[in-house]
Amino acid sequence: MLYQTIASELKTKIDQGLFRPGERLPSVRLLSRQLDVSVSTVVSAYQVLEQDRHIEARAKSGFYVGTKTLARPAAAPKALGLQPARLHISDTIADVFANTRNVEYTHFDVAIPHVDLQPKAALKAASNRVLRQKFDQLLIMANRPGNLELRRLIALRMLRAGCLVSPEQVLITNGCQEALLLALRSLTSPGDMVAVESPCYYGFLLALESLGLQVVNIATDPQTGLDVAALEKAASKWPLKACICSSSYSNPTGGAMTDKDKQRLLALSEQHQFTLIEDDILGELSHEGERHNAIKSFDKHDRVIYCSSLSKSLSPGLRIGWMVAGAHHQQALELHQAHSSGAVAFTQLLATDYLKSGHFDKHLARVRPLYRKNIERAQVIIHETFPDGTRTSQPQGGFLIWVALPASIDAMGLFKKARQENISFLPGVVFGRKHFEHCLRLSFGSPWTEKTADQLSKLGQLASSMA
Amino acid sequence: MLYQTIASELKTKIDQGLFRPGERLPSVRLLSRQLDVSVSTVVSAYQVLEQDRHIEARAKSGFYVGTKTLARPAAAPKALGLQPARLHISDTIADVFANTRNVEYTHFDVAIPHVDLQPKAALKAASNRVLRQKFDQLLIMANRPGNLELRRLIALRMLRAGCLVSPEQVLITNGCQEALLLALRSLTSPGDMVAVESPCYYGFLLALESLGLQVVNIATDPQTGLDVAALEKAASKWPLKACICSSSYSNPTGGAMTDKDKQRLLALSEQHQFTLIEDDILGELSHEGERHNAIKSFDKHDRVIYCSSLSKSLSPGLRIGWMVAGAHHQQALELHQAHSSGAVAFTQLLATDYLKSGHFDKHLARVRPLYRKNIERAQVIIHETFPDGTRTSQPQGGFLIWVALPASIDAMGLFKKARQENISFLPGVVFGRKHFEHCLRLSFGSPWTEKTADQLSKLGQLASSMA
Numbered sequence: 030m031l032y033q034t035i036a037s038e039l040k041t042k043i044d045q046g047l048f049r050p051g052e053r054l055p056s057v058r059l060l061s062r063q064l065d066v067s068v069s070t071v072v073s074a075y076q077v078l079e080q081d082r083h084i085e086a087r088a089k090s091g092f093y094v095g096t097k098t099l100a101r102p103a104a105a106p107k108a109l110g111l112q113p114a115r116l117h118i119s120d121t122i123a124d125v126f127a128n129t130r131n132v133e134y135t136h137f138d139v140a141i142p143h144v145d146l147q148p149k150a151a152l153k154a155a156s157n158r159v160l161r162q163k164f165d166q167l168l169i170m171a172n173r174p175g176n177l178e179l180r181r182l183i184a185l186r187m188l189r190a191g192c193l194v195s196p197e198q199v200l201i202t203n204g205c206q207e208a209l210l211l212a213l214r215s216l217t218s219p220g221d222m223v224a225v226e227s228p229c230y231y232g233f234l235l236a237l238e239s240l241g242l243q244v245v246n247i248a249t250d251p252q253t254g255l256d257v258a259a260l261e262k263a264a265s266k267w268p269l270k271a272c273i274c275s276s277s278y279s280n281p282t283g284g285a286m287t288d289k290d291k292q293r294l295l296a297l298s299e300q301h302q303f304t305l306i307e308d309d310i311l312g313e314l315s316h317e318g319e320r321h322n323a324i325k326s327f328d329k330h331d332r333v334i335y336c337s338s339l340s341k342s343l344s345p346g347l348r349i350g351w352m353v354a355g356a357h358h359q360q361a362l363e364l365h366q367a368h369s370s371g372a373v374a375f376t377q378l379l380a381t382d383y384l385k386s387g388h389f390d391k392h393l394a395r396v397r398p399l400y401r402k403n404i405e406r407a408q409v410i411i412h413e414t415f416p417d418g419t420r421t422s423q424p425q426g427g428f429l430i431w432v433a434l435p436a437s438i439d440a441m442g443l444f445k446k447a448r449q450e451n452i453s454f455l456p457g458v459v460f461g462r463k464h465f466e467h468c469l470r471l472s473f474g475s476p477w478t479e480k481t482a483d484q485l486s487k488l489g490q491l492a493s494s495m496a
Numbered sequence: 497m498l499y500q501t502i503a504s505e506l507k508t509k510i511d512q513g514l515f516r517p518g519e520r521l522p523s524v525r526l527l528s529r530q531l532d533v534s535v536s537t538v539v540s541a542y543q544v545l546e547q548d549r550h551i552e553a554r555a556k557s558g559f560y561v562g563t564k565t566l567a568r569p570a571a572a573p574k575a576l577g578l579q580p581a582r583l584h585i586s587d588t589i590a591d592v593f594a595n596t597r598n599v600e601y602t603h604f605d606v607a608i609p610h611v612d613l614q615p616k617a618a619l620k621a622a623s624n625r626v627l628r629q630k631f632d633q634l635l636i637m638a639n640r641p642g643n644l645e646l647r648r649l650i651a652l653r654m655l656r657a658g659c660l661v662s663p664e665q666v667l668i669t670n671g672c673q674e675a676l677l678l679a680l681r682s683l684t685s686p687g688d689m690v691a692v693e694s695p696c697y698y699g700f701l702l703a704l705e706s707l708g709l710q711v712v713n714i715a716t717d718p719q720t721g722l723d724v725a726a727l728e729k730a731a732s733k734w735p736l737k738a739c740i741c742s743s744s745y746s747n748p749t750g751g752a753m754t755d756k757d758k759q760r761l762l763a764l765s766e767q768h769q770f771t772l773i774e775d776d777i778l779g780e781l782s783h784e785g786e787r788h789n790a791i792k793s794f795d796k797h798d799r800v801i802y803c804s805s806l807s808k809s810l811s812p813g814l815r816i817g818w819m820v821a822g823a824h825h826q827q828a829l830e831l832h833q834a835h836s837s838g839a840v841a842f843t844q845l846l847a848t849d850y851l852k853s854g855h856f857d858k859h860l861a862r863v864r865p866l867y868r869k870n871i872e873r874a875q876v877i878i879h880e881t882f883p884d885g886t887r888t889s890q891p892q893g894g895f896l897i898w899v900a901l902p903a904s905i906d907a908m909g910l911f912k913k914a915r916q917e918n919i920s921f922l923p924g925v926v927f928g929r930k931h932f933e934h935c936l937r938l939s940f941g942s943p944w945t946e947k948t949a950d951q952l953s954k955l956g957q958l959a960s961s962m963a
Contacts, residue, residue, distance in 0.1 A: 119830045130639050144635045153631055160623050168611045168619065170812040172597050203670055204837035219686060239834035346635040348840045363586045367706035370671035373840045374813045
């Protein structure tokens with residue numbers, strides 16, 4: 030059939046580098062004119078390529094050359110064989126983070142949006158309004174669960190993730206990290222076992238280490254998230270108290286669980302009586318416009334403590350996080366009182382004013398495609414400059430990519446070489462110590478510049494020189 | 497001798513209510529004219545009364561009628577007989593604090609300065625400067641140990657407490673509460689024993705409860721603070737990990753330890769190898785102008801973790817606390833990273849700007865005498881309206897008074913009655929459960945008004961009706 034011939038030709042051109050990974054293919058209409066075939070033939074050809082995962086369809090945007098798929102990280106399945114263990118990663122993390130503030134560096138390390146990708150003008154206007162209209166409130170200690178209007182606006186946003194919660198159920202925290210720590214402290218005692226994604230965001234590992242908890246690593250697919258079957262085996266073997274899960278989108282991979290897996294996960298938590306701690310901090314940054322449902326949205330039996338913040342979607346400077354702790358609300362509130370004297374009034378008022386203005390959706394509509402474009406550009410350069418055998422995750426949201434170098438290359442060694450070139454990233458060890466020594470996390474939360482491309486290429490060349 | 501006759505007469509007049517507790521006596525010169533005696537006779541008479549503690553001399557201010565002295569709280573010596581124990585006060589505290597935000601209430605409960613006793617204009621000017629000049633920095637996550645310039649300014653202030661620390665030793669926290677929790681988490685594991693003043697600030701008790709620590713109550717004199725001899729007995733008997741001490745000024749009593757006792761305390765901590773956690777949050781609010789030395793100022797062997805904040809001296813809305821953890825600095829820093837994502841950039845910049853402006857000393861010079869005057873006015877009304885046998889502490893700094901009712905009166909019962917009159921205070925139980933059932937803490941951090949006097953009188957009448 031003609032369409033198969035065309036599909037095969039296109040595949041060859043992709044392999045030969047005419048169309049590069051992450052690039053947009055010609056539109057159906059244009060290609061039908063160029064190849065002088067019918068539109069339906071081109072559509073059929075594209076469908077063949079899509080089925081084989083050589084290309085991807087994106088809503089309202091056309092077809093794109095697929096970026097190479099990172100298979101499940103080599104070490105992850107092994108994780109199940111490991112005994113639960115206490116961690117000792119804080120030294121490594123302190124070393125790795127020594128230069129995160131150095132302005133000379135190109136920062137592929139910290140996972141925060143650059144100020145130029147924050148809605149500066151709107152936030153500044155909101156700040157000025159708050160100072161003008163509510164200055165006295167700034168000087169008062171904010172009340173404990175947080176500003177009620179802010180909690181209402183947050184509850185409204187959670188509706189978009191499919192969660193129907195009341196403002197009273199929302200507890201404002203100092204970022205998502207404090208929410209997570211309060212959740213863990215509500216649920217566990219030292220020595221208890223907690224399951225985590227593997228690779229897992231280092232902040233969670235630090236919290237687990239600091240509380241003397243035992244960590245059970247669960248294999249996690251860079252594309253489809255936590256492996257529920259692997260978690261089931263772990264839950265059958267060990268008395269898990271909790272499982273921390275970043276269903277959409279995982280940090281460091283950018284993967285997302287399917288709704289079906291989320292429901293299986295909930296059934297499992299019900300069956301084995303552990304609590305799910307859901308981290309939804311990247312949830313608003315879907316690359317496809319509509320955000321994914323939170324696990325919490327399927328939660329009928331109060332098995333989920335939901336944690337999130339505005340740090341990735343709006344501004345990390347606000348330190349506005351929150352949790353919906355359900356049955357554990359009162360306990361979390363009491364721990365919060367022992368923990369600190371509460372969130373800052375100014376940033377709560379600022380977030381309230383900003384969210385009320387209705388600007389947030391416009392802002393998200395602006396940055397989501399920018400982050401996606403950043404990821405695509407990065408994929409192309411990684412494809413071109415990193416050593417053969419390098420695999421990358423295919424993020425469905427956010428601005429993080431998880432890169433697996435050929436197993437012989439030590440990412441910590443690359444990290445040290447890169448430092449000398451003023452390039453920084455996070456080596457895989459901080460996401461689970463020994464399992465990811467050949468991996469790295471790259472962050473693309475800044476406006477893309479020529480320097481971004483140059484430094485990423487340089488990093489690829491450094492890695493290649495180690496192959 | 498004539499001066500003895502005059503002293504005796506004045507004593508009678510004080511007892512008859514001509515001069516009331518807390519009131520200023522006529523100046524020496526005026527009284528010598530009024531009584532037609534020599535200045536030196538009046539001076540001698542005043543000295544007799546001062547020796548007998550009927551009146552008090554205050555530097556550059558004259559002589560005042562003494563307020564009744566609260567002897568050591570009845571229950572405190574018993575504390576030593578108690579076994580170390582885990583606490584369960586968080587339920588009580590949640591109940592007691594249910595109305596702390598109610599604007600209908602007269603709040604003798606929360607220990608925070610009213611907005612009108614904060615330097616509003618200067619803080620607003622500083623806020624506007626920060627927004628205008630450093631807006632981008634607000635949107636960035638503040639770096640971990642905190643803004644270096646702020647840490648430098650804080651180190652400079654600590655000089656006034658006799659402490660020579662470098663900016664690098666200062667770790668900025670979310671208020672003093674977070675500093676205390678990080679100190680405890682650095683030093684202890686669940687089940688460990690920690691000594692506290694008795695009565696003890698409820699926030700510390702909440703932190704101890706939340707960490708599963710055992711509490712050893714140490715008798716504490718409302719005037720001279722922690723009883724070092726009592727602590728010595730406890731340290732000989734039990735393996736203390738730490739002792740929390742508010743040397744100047746204690747919350748709830750307003751008492752202050754002598755420098756000699758501070759040094760004895762340090763020697764004890766050295767001998768028994770426990771760490772002192774010093775809370776200096778009220779240190780700037782001396783009633784006598786010059787502030788007391790911190791325990792830290794005598795600390796030659798790094799036995800003190802110093803914690804403080806700007807919440808009482810400047811504004812609780814900023815949530816700027818700090819700790820100087822010495823040998824435990826790195827550990828505290830790592831725990832801080834697991835704990836939350838750090839202090840808010842805006843309030844750090846605001847505090848930096850404000851402290852740099854040099855306005856803080858002017859502000860303190862304004863509020864210290866106001867707080868002292870509030871305390872004096874309150875003492876007079878308590879003297880007049882509370883039941884016979886009521887004793888009060890004589891604060892040397894801050895705006896808190898600790899009141900011991902006759903033992904038959906239940907302060908929690910009074911608390912409930914007072915609620916119906918829209919009057920709130922803190923019943924003694926939150927400062928150590930069963931020991932202080934007849935006690936209450938009153939806070940006078942607001943501008944004194946007629947309503948303050950009326951409501952305090954009403955509280956006294958309610959208490960009297962229970963006698």
